[in-house]
Amino acid sequence: MKYISTRNSSKTFEFKDVFIKGLADDGGLFIPKSFNKFSKSDIDEFKDLNYQELAKKIIYPFIGNFMNENDLSKIIDKSYSVFRKKNVVDLVKVGDRSVLELFHGPTLAFKDVAMQLLGSFYEYYLNNENKKLNIVVATSGDTGAAAIDAIKGKKNVNIFVLHPHNRVSPVQRKLMTTGKEQNVFNIAINGNFDDCQNLVKLMFADKNFSQDIKMSGVNSINWARIITQSVYYFYSYFLVEDNKQPINFSVPTGNFGDVYAGYLAKKMGLPINKLIVATNQNDILHRAISKGSYEVEKVHETISPSMDIQIASNFERLIYDLNDGDDIQTAEVMKNIKENGKYIIDQKKLNIINNNFLSSRMSEEEVLKTINTVYEKYSIVLDPHSAIGYGVFDKINLNGNNIVLATAHPCKFPDAIKKAINLKADLPEELMFVLNEEEKFDIIENDVDKVKKHIKERIQ
Numbered sequence: 001m002k003y004i005s006t007r008n009s010s011k012t013f014e015f016k017d018v019f020i021k022g023l024a025d026d027g028g029l030f031i032p033k034s035f036n037k038f039s040k041s042d043i044d045e046f047k048d049l050n051y052q053e054l055a056k057k058i059i060y061p062f063i064g065n066f067m068n069e070n071d072l073s074k075i076i077d078k079s080y081s082v083f084r085k086k087n088v089v090d091l092v093k094v095g096d097r098s099v100l101e102l103f104h105g106p107t108l109a110f111k112d113v114a115m116q117l118l119g120s121f122y123e124y125y126l127n128n129e130n131k132k133l134n135i136v137v138a139t140s141g142d143t144g145a146a147a148i149d150a151i152k153g154k155k156n157v158n159i160f161v162l163h164p165h166n167r168v169s170p171v172q173r174k175l176m177t178t179g180k181e182q183n184v185f186n187i188a189i190n191g192n193f194d195d196c197q198n199l200v201k202l203m204f205a206d207k208n209f210s211q212d213i214k215m216s217g218v219n220s221i222n223w224a225r226i227i228t229q230s231v232y233y234f235y236s237y238f239l240v241e242d243n244k245q246p247i248n249f250s251v252p253t254g255n256f257g258d259v260y261a262g263y264l265a266k267k268m269g270l271p272i273n274k275l276i277v278a279t280n281q282n283d284i285l286h287r288a289i290s291k292g293s294y295e296v297e298k299v300h301e302t303i304s305p306s307m308d309i310q311i312a313s314n315f316e317r318l319i320y321d322l323n324d325g326d327d328i329q330t331a332e333v334m335k336n337i338k339e340n341g342k343y344i345i346d347q348k349k350l351n352i353i354n355n356n357f358l359s360s361r362m363s364e365e366e367v368l369k370t371i372n373t374v375y376e377k378y379s380i381v382l383d384p385h386s387a388i389g390y391g392v393f394d395k396i397n398l399n400g401n402n403i404v405l406a407t408a409h410p411c412k413f414p415d416a417i418k419k420a421i422n423l424k425a426d427l428p429e430e431l432m433f434v435l436n437e438e439e440k441f442d443i444i445e446n447d448v449d450k451v452k453k454h455i456k457e458r459i460q
């Protein structure tokens with residue numbers, strides 16, 4: 001399979017470039033030049049596969065000559081052996097909807113599903129190419145922990161994680177900062193997540209720096225993450241009671257990565273009816289999808305910090321589709337967003353969006369109320385992000401199978417849980433120890449030169 005950038009479709013790339021670079025040199029996002037849709041009978045044949053076997057079928061066509069099928073198979077089995085569920089994820093009926101629990105990996109958020117596999121991809125690539133890399137990644141809390149767990153202790157690779165200082169929950173922070181491995185470096189930036197993301201973008205854009213340190217990225221724009229996340233949409237399709245009925249997914253959304261993976265599954269042929277983009281009060285995507293106004297506003301801190309984002313990077317992939325795959329138009333739209341902070345989507349394009357996506361937003365109060373109601377009625381504790389996914393089905397009435405993506409374990413957000421139901425959300429037994437470990441991180445100003453200097457000093 002060949003890949004192109006959303007801002008230049010004349011130059012093609014292999015999966016290896018796409019995976020290692022993350023972002024194209026022209027600032028665009030990588031997407032496949034084309035791919036085959038699965039037929040209905042192909043999809044029916046997936047029915048009896050376990051999660052790992054299904055992942056192999058879905059991912060293999062996208063990685064081209066990066067590795068052979070046998071190596072991929074071994075890597076998938078090994079990567080997913082660290083999950084607490086044999087089939088990686090679990091579907092639980094909660095009232096009239098199903099909750100797809102994606103948080104059974106080592107750092108208790110859905111990001112482990114993609115990241116564990118990426119860690120193994122790096123290991124494979126570096127072994128074969130005899131290269132060294134430095135991964136630099138911004139996190140709103142969960143990506144960092146998942147990336148660290150996937151990379152820690154691996155040879156020929158360091159990882160630098162930038163998180164917004166005092167804006168991730170203590171459990172989220174401890175899951176990142178308590179490791180002992182020498183190849184892990186945590187940096188707390190005096191700023192918010194968008195600042196962290198911007199610093200990483202600036203470092204990538206500085207070719208002298210990024211080539212000098214052999215910089216690589218694993219942010220949610222990385223295509224390898226997207227494709228691995230499409231797998232659980234397929235998997236859950238076979239777990240619902242009656243998949244002849246329409247299937248809708250509600251996805252707690254920040255950077256538009258996870259929900260885009262659902263859209264990709266739909267483009268691959270999975271009969272998804274609607275994907276609901278569920279946001280907190282940082283609702284740029286809700287405003288875009290419901291009213292056609294993609295307009296950057298100030299970031300508010302919420303009890304669902306992993307969604308406190310105003311620039312949804314992966315949205316560019318959808319913009320590319322809305323412009324019928326016109327790279328020049330896409331580049332133009334992105335330039336406008338950068339310069340004016342807004343993009344008005346015309347009605348025709350909005351109709352195309354709404355064929356696939358609906359959206360809703362939840363206030364802080366509504367999130368707490370949802371956690372409370374679900375707990376009172378069903379004795380299930382949802383984390384604030386998952387509660388947003390759950391709650392929006394009360395605002396958008398859809399028939400059929402309604403599936404909520406549960407993106408994090410409630411123990412990562414104990415303050416919110418305590419506030420909602422006055423309960424202490426404990427970590428799973430295996431992870432209790434992180435609470436007492438010593439933490440290691442450096443605090444740096446929101447200043448790209450200072451961050452560059454810091455990184456350089458550490459890889460010398």
Ligand SMILES: *Cc1c(COP(=O)(O)O)cnc(C)c1O
Binds near residue numbers: 258
């Ligand atoms: C990252 C994250 C999200 C948002 O996912 P995107 O792919 O950025 O839309 C939602 N919930 C949790 C718990 C997360 O960690």
